Amino acid sequence: MTSNPGAHLTAIDIAASVRSGERTAGDVLEEHLERIASSDAEIHAFNHVMVDEARHCAQAVDTAVKAGEDPGPLAGVPVALKDNMCTRAVPTTCSSRILQGWKPPYDATVVQRLGMAGAVVIGKTNMDEFAMGSSTENSAFGPTRNPWDTSCVPGGSSGGSAAAVAAGFVPISLGSDTGGSIRQPAALCGVVGVKPTYGAVSRFGLIAFASSLDQIGPFANTVADAALVLEAIAGHDPADSTSIREPFAELFPHLDDGVSGTRIGLITEMMGEGIDADVAARTREAADALEAAGATVQEVSIPAVNYGLSAYYLVAPAEASSNLARYDGVRYGNRVEGNTTDEMMFATRTEGFGDEVKRRIMLGAYALSAGYYDAFYGKALKVRTLIRADFQVAYEKFDVLLSPTSPSTAFPLGDKTADPMAMYLNDVCTIPTNLAGHPAISVPFGTGDDGLSIGVQVLAPPQGEQQMFTAAAVLESAAPGGAR
Amino acid sequence: MSDASGSTIDLEKWEIVVGLEVHAELSTRTKLFSSAINQFGGEPNTNIDPLTLGLPGSLPVLNEQAVELAIRVGLALNCAVRPSEFSRKNYFYPDLPKDYQISQFDRPIDAEGHLELPDGSVIGVERAHLEEDTGKSTHVGGGGRIHDAGHSTIDYNRAGVPLLEIVGKPDIRSADQAKAYVSELRAILIAVGASDGKMEEGSMRVDCNVSVRARGASELGTRCEVKNVNSLRSLGRAIEYEAARQVDLISAGEDVQQQTRHWNEDEGRTHKLRSKEEADDYRFFPDPDLVEVDPGEEWIDRVRAAMPVLPAARRHRLAEASGVDLAKTAIVVERGLDELCLAAIRAGADPVRTLTHAEHNLSGGRSSNLDPDGFASLVGMETGGELTATQAKQVLAEMVSSGDSPADIAQARGFEAMDNSELEGIVDELVAANPDEWQRFIEGDSKVMGFFVGQVMKATRGQADGKVVTKLLNSRR
Incomplete structure (x- = not known):
């Protein structure tokens, strides 16, 4: 284990001290830049550290404070961004060779909102290429390591963002979650990770993997910090047609409401086969803790989630095959020359994409092909409808649901790279949420037999973030002492 | 009379059947899914923005003015205006910035209408749907085609411009009637303010599906789609040429193959572009970046009330x-x-x-x-x-x-x-x-x-x- 993961201030504390003038954003930034400089060579959480941009930004925050202005709720808080969120004039690569060196001419909506809230964006984090993977080993720039055990993966695809928080490089980071890419690495790195309701956070400027599933969310050390960031980035955005129009839930006033009388369902299908015994045990303890805090807990079956993984590996690759078509070497990114346009496109994509990306593009193109559409993509959409319906039935009886986040704790690098199916099974508990478009949060809850972190997942109905955070806050306070 | 085949169709024996697909550029201020300006001409690559170029992270936002114009045209063509959906038509081509075109596939905005020609005949309209235009490629060197070009340049000013594709039924029976249909459609588009209808600037483009059958037959013959018809005159010539070509084939005991053919104005003939078997599989699926378009009765009624006399x-x-x-x-x-x-x-x-x-x-x-x-x-x-x-x-x-x-x-x-x-x-x-x-x-x-x-x-x-x-x-x- 590294020496001091987690031994640092929360975002709430940092923002309070910067807003009051007790500390400067500049000092806070330098402290975090130092940690990155001293330890990121080992972890490789970052693809790119934005030293100059961050210093300018921190200076602006300090100037505002001196002028008596309030820079916002995230004043001076260093934030790391998964490298699939567009940052103006700063390289944004999706950890892919095909986008190496590309600098977007605009900021993603989340980046704009972080800026308006006074946050200081400090860098871009490593990820599985185009967010396809569960270990951050599918990066063109090498893997990220788990700060708790550097021989292990941090999970993925937002492994860099999870590791950056776990290693104390930043109190907060953003990831994207298409099938579990925030929650699973949060669980494996012992931090809090949130996948909001689909449409709660704008996707404008998020480089698409599977548009109907992708959702941006925060990593943080505490549930309250995650709530702080989510409130800052969520809310309607006219630039994203799938953005929810209603105002986002107020989280803070309800964080301490407790779970007395809350009806909690423990998902049967996510407690049996394929789930490690220690993970299932911690999840049951989490259920007991909630019960002890006044909730009623019952097992509930959501049969359609058994088909989640199969449906996901048709829907997500299908959308990806179309979303990634634009990387053709014609307009931006890397180009490999050829004698004809077709040859150029072919060579560019052959060299630019890694194996996992190619695998999914092929899978997706096949699923959409004439003659196969109904059998594959069409059927997957039906499963999606079924999953949504099954969840809806459950939410008539329960306020929130509970399950493990990941079937296992962090695994050694290279352990599953040769076996895509074994890797895909990492997301068996998280994928149904994405297919349904619902929110879910992973909260650290004790450790496994190997001493590594275990995350427990709280799921809620669409736009049910408020009750989800309330339950998560109770779990957090009930988590075994010295967790991780 | 066709220019190249030299044969005249015996109209006592043969009937020409034509269905037209007309692409009309809508006169909106901005593009179909972005705020880039929709304007003909201009220096190459000036009316562009991140979405026009298909930059990573850009997202489409539907232009309401385009929807309104589509409703107007739909009402003018006596169509049902319905809730509709955008799909992606996937194919690789350099002038297609995202390498997919956002179009309406199985749920078009306007369906089942008709229009009346000056002679009183009525031509059915199957559907009219919204889609985005592509950029414009210029192939330098070789024969001016992408395959043998030395290099190509692309102007994306046109990419993303809103198009309404109006698909007519195969109700047209002569080249003259086809011309009358296009003129009438053009007059309607202009009357409702949907398009300037300038064929010479490409704001109205016509693809024609031509088949022939023995007069009195009830089954339609195998059709060919003729592209690159850029004026009313070419439309008439292309139909007559193509119909004569098909009659010649059948008269010689051969079958008409379903093909896409290219009209060559200078040579006055059509050439095969590709056969049905060579057609792309476009892998259509609903565009997850967009939501259903349901204008609702209130909007449609408002548009109807403001319609000019057609x-x-x-x-x-x-x-x-x-x-x-x-x-x-x-x-x-x-x-x-x-x-x-x-x-x-x-x-x-x-x-x-x-x-x-x-x-x-x-x-x-x-x-x-x-x-x-x-x-x-x-x-x-x-x-x-x-x-x-x-x-x-x-x-x-x-x-x-x-x-x-x-x-x-x-x-x-x-x-x-x-x-x-x-x-x-x-x-x-x-x-x-x-x-x-x-x-x-x-x-x-x-x-x-x-x-x-x-x-x-x-x-x-x-x-x-x-x-x-x-x-x-x-x-x-």
Whole structure:
């Protein structure tokens, strides 16, 4: 284990001290830049550290404070961004060779909102290429390591963002979650990770993997910090047609409401086969803790989630095959020359994409092909409808649901790279949420037999973030002492 | 008659069947899914933004003005305006920035309509759907095609411009009817403000599906889709060529293969682009970046209430008010002179003379500003015998240019009744009976003069003064 993961201030504390003038954003930034400089060579959480941009930004925050202005709720808080969120004039690569060196001419909506809230964006984090993977080993720039055990993966695809928080490089980071890419690495790195309701956070400027599933969310050390960031980035955005129009839930006033009388369902299908015994045990303890805090807990079956993984590996690759078509070497990114346009496109994509990306593009193109559409993509959409319906039935009886986040704790690098199916099974508990478009949060809850972190997942109905955070806050306070 | 195949279709034996797909660029301020400006021309790659270039992270946001125009066209074509959905049509091509086109596939905004042509025939419209245009490639070197080009340049100004693709049913039975359909559609698009309809700038593009069958057969023949038809003239030529080609094939005992073919204007023939088997699999699926478009009854009703009177209704209105044949009203409506004629007729002018003047002696533009009462008095002076038809024409021309009253103009010119009204009447009849010859005469074909003089002589049993007849005919040019 590294020496001091987690031994640092929360975002709430940092923002309070910067807003009051007790500390400067500049000092806070330098402290975090130092940690990155001293330890990121080992972890490789970052693809790119934005030293100059961050210093300018921190200076602006300090100037505002001196002028008596309030820079916002995230004043001076260093934030790391998964490298699939567009940052103006700063390289944004999706950890892919095909986008190496590309600098977007605009900021993603989340980046704009972080800026308006006074946050200081400090860098871009490593990820599985185009967010396809569960270990951050599918990066063109090498893997990220788990700060708790550097021989292990941090999970993925937002492994860099999870590791950056776990290693104390930043109190907060953003990831994207298409099938579990925030929650699973949060669980494996012992931090809090949130996948909001689909449409709660704008996707404008998020480089698409599977548009109907992708959702941006925060990593943080505490549930309250995650709530702080989510409130800052969520809310309607006219630039994203799938953005929810209603105002986002107020989280803070309800964080301490407790779970007395809350009806909690423990998902049967996510407690049996394929789930490690220690993970299932911690999840049951989490259920007991909630019960002890006044909730009623019952097992509930959501049969359609058994088909989640199969449906996901048709829907997500299908959308990806179309979303990634634009990387053709014609307009931006890397180009490999050829004698004809077709040859150029072919060579560019052959060299630019890694194996996992190619695998999914092929899978997706096949699923959409004439003659196969109904059998594959069409059927997957039906499963999606079924999953949504099954969840809806459950939410008539329960306020929130509970399950493990990941079937296992962090695994050694290279352990599953040769076996895509074994890797895909990492997301068996998280994928149904994405297919349904619902929110879910992973909260650290004790450790496994190997001493590594275990995350427990709280799921809620669409736009049910408020009750989800309330339950998560109770779990957090009930988590075994010295967790991780 | 087709230019290249050299054969003429025996229309007693064969029937031509045509269905047209018309792409109309909508006159919106901005593009279909982004705020980049929608404007023809301009320096290459100036009307662009992140979405136009398909930059990573950019997202489409539907332009409501495009939806409104699509609703207008839908209502004008008697379509049902329905909740619709955007899909992605996936194929790789450099001028397609995202390497997929956002289009409407199985749920178009407008469905099941029809339009009426000036001759009263009705052509079905299967659907009209919204989609984005592509950029424009220029292939340098080689044969001007991408495959053998030295290099290619791409202008993305047009990429993302809103198109409405109007898919007609295979109800068209001749090249002339196809031309009439496109003209009518164009008039409708202009009338509702949906498009400028400029074929020469590509704001209206036509693909035609052509097949032939033995007259009386109920089954449709195998069709070929002909692309690159850039004017009404090419449309007519392309259909006639293609139909003749298919008749030749069938007559030679061969089958027509379903193909996409390219019209070559210079050679006057079509070439095979690809066969049905070579067609791309576009892997359509609903675009997850966009949501269902459901305009709702309220919006549709609002658009309906603001619709202008459409060309077909205007033709019927004029025919009813004037008592002339429906077909004869087309040109007057096309020139936008129907309101003027209706007002003049209301003010007491003889309807037939009024329409004759509108058809032969007035153009569009400034003429439509003519004072209807003055126009009515001019027609009255003519029918009352105070002016000959020739004089009336001259007075009318001056009314348009000076705005003076017909009485003043006639007086200033010293016009008084002359006794060639009988000749004028004969010439009127000849013009009506021989429109093609008259058209050639007007276009300057002097050889036709002899034909008309001869006809007048025949009608007057040689009593007319040849010089007077010649002068009279020339004055009408």
